[in-house]
Amino acid sequence: MNWTLALPEIVLACIGMATLVFGVLRKQDSTLLCTMFTIGGFLIAGLLVLTRTNGFGFNGQFVADPFSAFNQILILAGAALSSILALDWNRAQGIGRFEFPVLMLFSTIGMMIMAGASNLMTLYLGLELMSLALYVLAAFARDDVRSSEAGLKYFVLSGLASGLLLYGISLVYGFSGTMDLASLHELLVRPETASAGLIVGIVFVFVGLAFKVSAVPFHMWTPDVYEGAPTSVTVFFATAPKVAAMALLLRVMGTSFASLVGAWQLLIIIVSIASMVLGAFAAIGQSNVKRLMAYSSIGHMGYALIGLAVGTAAGVRGTLVYMVIYVFMTGGTLGCFMAMRRKGRAVEQISDLAGLGANDPALAMALAIFMFSLAGIPLMSGFFAKLYIFLASVQAGLWALAIIGVLTSVVGAFYYIRIIKVMYFDAPAEPFDPRPASLSFVVAATGLFTGFFFLFPAPIVAAAQSAASVLFR
Amino acid sequence: MNTTLAIATGNAAGFPILSLITWLPLVGCAVIIMMVRGDEETVAANARWTALWTSLLVFVLSLVLWVKFDPSDPGFQFNEHVVWLPDYKVGYSMGVDGISVLFVLLSTVLTPICILSAWEAIHTRVREFMVSFLVLETMMVGMFSATDFIVFYMFFEGVLIPMYLIIGVWGGPRRVYAAVKFFLYTLAGSVLMLLALIAMWVQAGTTDIPVLMHTVFSPHMQFWLFLAFFASFAVKVPMWPVHTWLPDAHVEAPTAGSVILAGVLLKMGAYGFLRFSVPMLPEAAASFAPFMFTLSVVAVIYTSLVALAQEDMKKLIAYSSVAHMGVVTIGIFTFNVQGISGALFQMLSHGIVSSALFLVVGVIYDRIHTREIARYGGLGDRMPSYALVFMLFMMATIGLPGTSGFVGEFLVIIGSLQVNFWLALLGGMGMILGAAYMLYLYRRIIFGRITHADLRAILDLSPREWTVFAPLIVLTLWMGIYPSSFTSYFDATVGALVQSHTAALAATTKFAAATLTQTVH
Numbered sequence: 001m002n003w004t005l006a007l008p009e010i011v012l013a014c015i016g017m018a019t020l021v022f023g024v025l026r027k028q029d030s031t032l033l034c035t036m037f038t039i040g041g042f043l044i045a046g047l048l049v050l051t052r053t054n055g056f057g058f059n060g061q062f063v064a065d066p067f068s069a070f071n072q073i074l075i076l077a078g079a080a081l082s083s084i085l086a087l088d089w090n091r092a093q094g095i096g097r098f099e100f101p102v103l104m105l106f107s108t109i110g111m112m113i114m115a116g117a118s119n120l121m122t123l124y125l126g127l128e129l130m131s132l133a134l135y136v137l138a139a140f141a142r143d144d145v146r147s148s149e150a151g152l153k154y155f156v157l158s159g160l161a162s163g164l165l166l167y168g169i170s171l172v173y174g175f176s177g178t179m180d181l182a183s184l185h186e187l188l189v190r191p192e193t194a195s196a197g198l199i200v201g202i203v204f205v206f207v208g209l210a211f212k213v214s215a216v217p218f219h220m221w222t223p224d225v226y227e228g229a230p231t232s233v234t235v236f237f238a239t240a241p242k243v244a245a246m247a248l249l250l251r252v253m254g255t256s257f258a259s260l261v262g263a264w265q266l267l268i269i270i271v272s273i274a275s276m277v278l279g280a281f282a283a284i285g286q287s288n289v290k291r292l293m294a295y296s297s298i299g300h301m302g303y304a305l306i307g308l309a310v311g312t313a314a315g316v317r318g319t320l321v322y323m324v325i326y327v328f329m330t331g332g333t334l335g336c337f338m339a340m341r342r343k344g345r346a347v348e349q350i351s352d353l354a355g356l357g358a359n360d361p362a363l364a365m366a367l368a369i370f371m372f373s374l375a376g377i378p379l380m381s382g383f384f385a386k387l388y389i390f391l392a393s394v395q396a397g398l399w400a401l402a403i404i405g406v407l408t409s410v411v412g413a414f415y416y417i418r419i420i421k422v423m424y425f426d427a428p429a430e431p432f433d434p435r436p437a438s439l440s441f442v443v444a445a446t447g448l449f450t451g452f453f454f455l456f457p458a459p460i461v462a463a464a465q466s467a468a469s470v471l472f473r
Numbered sequence: 474m475n476t477t478l479a480i481a482t483g484n485a486a487g488f489p490i491l492s493l494i495t496w497l498p499l500v501g502c503a504v505i506i507m508m509v510r511g512d513e514e515t516v517a518a519n520a521r522w523t524a525l526w527t528s529l530l531v532f533v534l535s536l537v538l539w540v541k542f543d544p545s546d547p548g549f550q551f552n553e554h555v556v557w558l559p560d561y562k563v564g565y566s567m568g569v570d571g572i573s574v575l576f577v578l579l580s581t582v583l584t585p586i587c588i589l590s591a592w593e594a595i596h597t598r599v600r601e602f603m604v605s606f607l608v609l610e611t612m613m614v615g616m617f618s619a620t621d622f623i624v625f626y627m628f629f630e631g632v633l634i635p636m637y638l639i640i641g642v643w644g645g646p647r648r649v650y651a652a653v654k655f656f657l658y659t660l661a662g663s664v665l666m667l668l669a670l671i672a673m674w675v676q677a678g679t680t681d682i683p684v685l686m687h688t689v690f691s692p693h694m695q696f697w698l699f700l701a702f703f704a705s706f707a708v709k710v711p712m713w714p715v716h717t718w719l720p721d722a723h724v725e726a727p728t729a730g731s732v733i734l735a736g737v738l739l740k741m742g743a744y745g746f747l748r749f750s751v752p753m754l755p756e757a758a759a760s761f762a763p764f765m766f767t768l769s770v771v772a773v774i775y776t777s778l779v780a781l782a783q784e785d786m787k788k789l790i791a792y793s794s795v796a797h798m799g800v801v802t803i804g805i806f807t808f809n810v811q812g813i814s815g816a817l818f819q820m821l822s823h824g825i826v827s828s829a830l831f832l833v834v835g836v837i838y839d840r841i842h843t844r845e846i847a848r849y850g851g852l853g854d855r856m857p858s859y860a861l862v863f864m865l866f867m868m869a870t871i872g873l874p875g876t877s878g879f880v881g882e883f884l885v886i887i888g889s890l891q892v893n894f895w896l897a898l899l900g901g902m903g904m905i906l907g908a909a910y911m912l913y914l915y916r917r918i919i920f921g922r923i924t925h926a927d928l929r930a931i932l933d934l935s936p937r938e939w940t941v942f943a944p945l946i947v948l949t950l951w952m953g954i955y956p957s958s959f960t961s962y963f964d965a966t967v968g969a970l971v972q973s974h975t976a977a978l979a980a981t982t983k984f985a986a987a988t989l990t991q992t993v994h
Contacts, residue, residue, distance in 0.1 A: 357642075358598070372634055377660075378627035379634075387623075387667075391561075394671045402671070406664035413660055417637065417653065425641045425649050454627070457558055 005057035005064040008048040008072065009112050015041035016105040023098035031096045035087045038101035042080045042108070046073055056118065060180055063118035070467035071115040071247035074324055078239030079108040081331045081442055086232035088436035089338050093230060093346065095141050103140075104236060107133035111244035115251075120169045120179040120205075123248060127165070127212070130241060131158050137236065138229045150228025157221045158211065165208025171201030184256035191259050202257055202264060209252070212245035213301045214294075216274035226294035231346065234290055235334040238297050239327045246301070246323055250308060250316055254471030261311040268309040273404050275302025280411035288348050289337045292415065293330065296374060299412055300326050303405060306389045310396040316468035317461070318388040324460055325373075325385040325453065332446030333370040339363055339435040339443075350419060355428025363435065364423045366447040371420050373450045375413040381453035388461070489553045491567040494534050494581065495615040498607035501527030505604050517599035521592060524603035528585040528610060535581040535614075542574050544961050547969035549620055549683060550574075557621075562679045566621040571966030572747060572817060573617045575959065576740060579824045580613040582944065583736045587729040589941050590832055594728055594839050595643055602643060606729070609635040613737050617744065622670050622680035629741065630663050636730070636738065644725040651718075651725035658718040662708035666745075669701035673753070686752045686973075692981075695757035702750050703761070709742030712802060713772035716795045723791035724844070728835030731787060735794050736828035740820050743801045747813070751805065752970055755977035762806040766892075769806075770899045772799030777906035781913065786834045786844045789914055790827060793870060796903050797823045803900045804885035808974050812888025813967050814960055819881025821959065822952055826869040826878055829945040833863050836938055837918075840931055846914065851923035856933045860919045862942050867915050869949050871908045877952030 003010070019037045023030050049072045054065050083101050090096040110129030117123035135158070139151020173179050175197040176187050188194055211218040226234050257264065279299020286292040304326065307319030339360075340347050357364040373380035386409065393402045453460075504527075505520045542550060549568030557565045569577060588606060595602045609632065616628035633656055641652035674680050677688040690698065708715045719739075723731050751758045773796050780792035797819065804816025836859060837852070838844055853860040869876035872883075882904055889897040923929055934942070952959055 357601075361601070377634060378630045383627070383630075387671075390668065391671050391674070394668070395675050402668055406668055407661075410657065410661045410664055414653075414657060417656055420637075421641060421649055421653065424638060425652070458556075461558060461561075 002055060002057040005052060005055060006062055006116070007052060008045040009109055009116075011048060012041050012045045012105065012109050012112070015044070016102055016109065019098075019105070020102050023102065029096075030098045031091070031100070032087065034098040035083055035101040038083055038105045039080055041105060042076045042083070045112070046076045049073055049076070058122075060182070061119045061122045062113075062116050064116060065467075065470050066463075067247070067251065067467040067470040068116040070320060070463055071243055071323075072112045074243050074327060075108060075111045075115060075240045075247075078243060078327045078331060079104060079111075079236070081327075081335075081446070082232065082236035082239060084438050084442050085235050085331075085335050085338055088438050089232045090230070092341065092344065093141065093232075095230060100137070100140060100232075103133045103137050107137070107236075108240060111240055114244045115247045117248070117251070118181050120172065120181070120252075123252070124162075124166060124169060126244075127248070128162065130244060131162065134158075134237070134241065137233045138225055140233060141230045144230075146228040147230060150225045153221055153228075154225045161208045161211035161218065164204050164211075168201045168204025168206075168208060171197055171204060175201060181252065181256040185258060188257065188259050191262065194260055194263070199260070199263055202260065203267065205252060206249070206264065206267065209245055209249045210271060213242055213249065213305075214298055215271045215301050215305060216278045216298060217271075219275070219278070219298045222298060223291045223294040226297075227288055227290045227348075231290065231334065231338050231348075234293070235331060235338070238293065238330045238334060242297065242301065243323050243327060246304060246319065250319060250471060253308060253311075254316055258311075258472050265309060265311055268305055269398070269401060272302045272305035272309050272401060275299060275305065276405060276408040277302075280408040283412070283415050286415075287350055289340070289350055289353075289419075290334075290348055292350065292419075293334060293337070296412070296416075297326075297330060299408065300330070300374075302408075303386060303389055306393050306398075306401050306405060309401060310392045310398060311472065312392065312396060313468045313472045314395060315389075315392040316471050317464045318392040320464035320467055321388045321461055322385040324464070325381040325450075328446045328449045329370050329373045329380075329382060332366065332443055332450060333374065335439055335443045335446065336363060336367040336370065339432055339439055341433045342430060344433065350422055351426075352429065353419065353422045354426040355423070356432075357424035358428045359431040360435075362440075363432075363443070366443050367423065368420050369447050369451045371416040375416040376409045377413070379451075379454055381450045384453060384457055489567075490534060490537060491551050491569065491577075491614075491618045492553055494531055494538070494577065495567070495611055495618060497531050497534070498527055498584075498610040498614075502604045502607045505600055505607075508600065517596070520600040520603045521588070524588050524607055525585060527607060528581070528588055531610065531614075532581045532585055535578050538569065538574055539578060542569070542571075542962065544571060545965055547571065547965040552620070557624075562681075563623050564621055564681070565624055566681060567615075567618045567624075568620040569618050571963035572744070575817070575821055575962055576617040576737070576744060577614055579740070579821060580610060580617065580737050582948070583733060583824070583828055584610045584613075586828070586832075586941055586944065587732050589937065590732065590835060591727065591729040592937060594835065598642065602639070605635040605638050606733075609639070609733060613733075613741075616741060620682045622674070622682055622685065625682070626663075626667060626670055629666075629745075630660070632738065632741070633659055636734070639730040640722055640726045643727040643730070646725075647721070648725045651721040654718045655722040658708055658715070662705040662715075665701040666705035669698045672698065682748070688753070689977075690754065692756050695754040696760075699750055699754050699757035699761055702745065702754075706742040706745040706750070707768075709745065710739060710798050710802060711742065711795060712768050712799070713775060713795065714768075716772070716776070719795060720788050720791040723794075723831075724785060724787045728831060728838065731791075731831040731835075732828040735790075735831055736824040739794060739798055740824060743798065743805065743816065743820055746802065746805050747816070747970075751808070751974060755974050756981050758806065758974075759808070759978055762808070765802055765806045766896055769799040769802040770896065772796060773803075773900055773903040774906065777903055777910060781906070781910040783910075784846055786838075786846055786914070786918075787831065788844075789846075789910065790830050790834065793907065793910065794823070794827050796907065797827070797870075800882060800885050800900060800903055803889055803896065804881075807885075807888040807892050808971060809888050809891055810967055810971050811884050811891070813971065814963065815881050815884025815886075815888055817881075817963055817967070818877075818884060818952075818956065818960060822869070822877035822881045822949075825945055825948050825952070826866055826876075829862075829866045829942065829949070830870065832941060832945075833859075833866060836934065837931075841927060846917050848925060849918045849928065850921045850925070851919075852928065852931065853919040854923060855928065855931050858934050858939075862934070862946065863915065863919060865946060865949065867911045869953070871911050872904050875950070875953045877949045877956075879953060880956040 113126030141147035283295035307315040373382035552568040619625040783789035
């Protein structure tokens with residue numbers, strides 16, 4: 001059995017259930033305490049992930065290796081970031097309830113299982129656990145029509161994607177006789193033996209997962225859900241689940257279907273190019289910051305997919321580094337947008353940022369750092385993310401991806417620097433309400449990471465390298 | 474960055490001086506950012522003084538480079554190296570050779586001058602302005618002293634951030650348009666260089682510039698790499714027809730921004746050609762030379778004519794910059810010692826003289842708040858010392874012997890005569906047209922009668938303005954009268970560059986001939 005491999009998930013689940021019971025039984029408002037327990041749970045789980053030994057558990061259902069550890073730590077970081085930001089924001093919006101952190105926690109467990117799955121069944125279980133909690137979170141502001149709409153939209157479309165994924169899994173199982181990722185890899189060592197049904201199954205699995213990373217053409221839900229859901233949920237959506245889904249995609253494609261790279265490479269190249277182009281051009285017309293970030297994240301997932309399209313360990317390393325940098329800069333950006341509140345009401349238009357450079361220089365500087373980083377301007381972390389990705393694609397000779405990638409990044413730069421323009425060049429509007437300390441903390445931490453990544457790239461790249469070495473062997 | 478302290482072995486200065494010069498302005502920034510106490514006036518005054526002292530300290534440190542630099546050594550000196558991305562063989566490497574050392578000095582000379590010139594002109598958000606300027610200095614110095622391609626690229630593109638803010642926040646009425654245009658034009662160019670960089674990296678397995686200079690790339694690859702570099706550097710120079718961002722950026726930028734743009738940022742493109750395109754891609758550079766000459770000659774003649782028709786002083790000088798940089802690109806692609814030395818000298822001279830001209834415009838702009846030439850006239854009557862200073866720099870732009878402008882243009886013409894008579898003739902047209910538009914400008918502003926009432930009360934140069942101009946006057950005359958105190962710095966490096974270029978070309982011709990004979994037999 002070797003159940004100790006799943007100790008981080010087990011402990012986190014126990015903490016989650018205990019928190020739930022505590023929240024229900026306690027008569028007063030226990031949002032703060034429950035959030036603290038949740039964050040404590042994330043910390044403990046993170047420590048357990050770091051100290052755990054590698055190997056297979058639960059008869060090959062579950063795997064602990066550098067790859068799963070890397071992604072689980074990143075998922076926990078993203079989830080912790082979002083819970084800290086959510087606390088004060090939810091209170092101010094009047095949706096501060098103790099169920100919120102608990103739902104986040106259960107969703108996080110689902111993601112950790114996704115990152116550690118070594119069987120298509122485990123993978124599906126983790127994905128569903130994550131998604132069920134996310135449906136509720138998207139509709140958490142239940143009195144708000146937009147939030148309910150976002151929840152419903154996400155539920156219906158995600159249900160469809162899960163169905164496709166499950167259908168793909170059943171096809172793969174039917175044509176190969178196994179759901180174990182490692183056995184699939186051994187079965188498919190000689191690509192010419194793969195049957196057409198299996199290839200169709202792989203495509204369905206890819207579509208199901210591409211939905212979760214919101215890659216074009218499965219991105220339709222993203223802008224609406226990002227905009228409609230409470231911003232505290234948007235932060236969560238934009239960070240941890242993306243990492244989990246990308247980890248899953250890398251794992252499935254990089255282990256079991258690694259030898260079929262010739263069959264699925266073109267598919268991923270097309271999806272990646274479509275995401276980069278759509279993310280760059282569709283964002284230009286947006287006036288709502290949350291919708292803008294939705295398109296921005298579609299574009300960024302396009303870049304991250306380049307690493308997978310390359311189909312080498314170097315490419316996976318690029319994707320993993322990209323995800324680390326992406327989580328921190330996107331989390332920080334949305335954190336800045338959460339500070340946009342006037343007279344107690346949250347505002348979401350880009351024009352509301354006018355004059356932020358004069359009203360709140362510190363916040364404006366942080367947001368400027370994030371914007372330059374999202375645009376991929378050097379010294380900021382976003383440049384390194386793109387550098388590793390383009391390096392991998394040039395190494396593999398995929399010039400089209402690299403050239404389209406750099407050109408769309410120039411188009412993307414247009415709307416990112418427009419935000420800086422609004423902040424610094426436009427006449428000041430009314431200042432925002434004072435921002436809570438928790439928000440300042442998260443924005444400062446992510447801002448320092450983004451701005452000073454260039455001082456310490458080596459350890460993170462080395463960790464990504466050892467994680468990536470598990471795949472595409 | 475503290476590891477840099479441990480690695481200064483084999484460094485003539487005895488300590489990592491290049492890193493110190495590069496990063497010291499950021500320390501100044503940190504100090505300015507931390508100043509939050511006191512009312513706005515005090516904070517602004519403190520920010521100004523901190524920025525000035527920081528940049529002066531950087532300047533003094535860069536004088537150590539000037540003194541300790543060994544002109545007889547054509548290679549890189551004051552080398553520093555720290556492992557940065559071990560598995561990628563990318564290091565944080567710094568070093569200067571005869572070409573870059575003078576540009577480091579140019580940057581460190583111009584920064585305090587700019588800060589001083591912005592003393593009264595910038596009165597809103599002074600703190601942020603000074604921070605942007607010091608960040609800009611870090612980027613410029615870092616770019617000229619990087620000997621690793623990735624490090625170079627980071628500084629090269631990092632310049633965009635402070636410059637975008639300087640134009641956009643403190644610029645004129647159409648500043649937003651100009652800032653965005655500047656940003657997107659230069660970014661679009663430089664991302665293609667990033668791809669070229671990665672391609673060379675994959676091919677050579679390292680990004681160390683001295684190693685890349687001795688790496689041989691296949692002619693096919695050189696062709697594409699040259700085009701990618703061209704996209705980036707031609708926008709930066711700027712060469713015709715991608716120069717259109719420059720007049721906009723210059724007109725809208727505050728005076729100090731224009732000065733640094735003309736003085737240093739335009740040199741980045743030409744420096745890139747000289748550092749990468751010519752030594753690393755010798756064959757492609759040779760086959761693209763006629764193309765480069767054509768664009769340069771068009772730039773010289775076309776933009777000079779456009780300058781003649783300008784009604785805005787800054788726009789006129791901006792167009793003259795494009796023309797002068799055209800002369801520089803002609804010089805670089807002659808591939809002989811005179812041409813390249815002339816190009817280098819012209820870059821340095823243009824860095825000083827056109828900066829000074831933007832300051833000259835800034836002086837009257839600060840008083841009357843317009844750059845329209847027709848709003849002036851007869852200033853010689855009220856501002857005699859101003860007229861004198863203006864005349865000196867005007868003559869230097871035209872290339873009057875005895876000023877710095879003469880030496881560079883003269884050397885480039887000699888160099889291009891060895892290539893083609895018509896090239897030299899057409900390139901030399903720039904001097905004649907330059908005389909036309911500059912003398913015309915001077916006449917309209919300085920001579921004649923005072924027609925506008927507000928010009929009667931205009932004040933001559935203040936002591937602060939004299940302090941700004943004095944070093945530029947000294948440098949202009951020094952470079953014109955005794956040029957060898959500057960040329961001696963890059964003679965060895967340029968000699969080695971030309972030699973290796975000729976050798977590389979000869980090797981390919983021999984190789985081609987050998988393969989040809991083989992196939993024939």
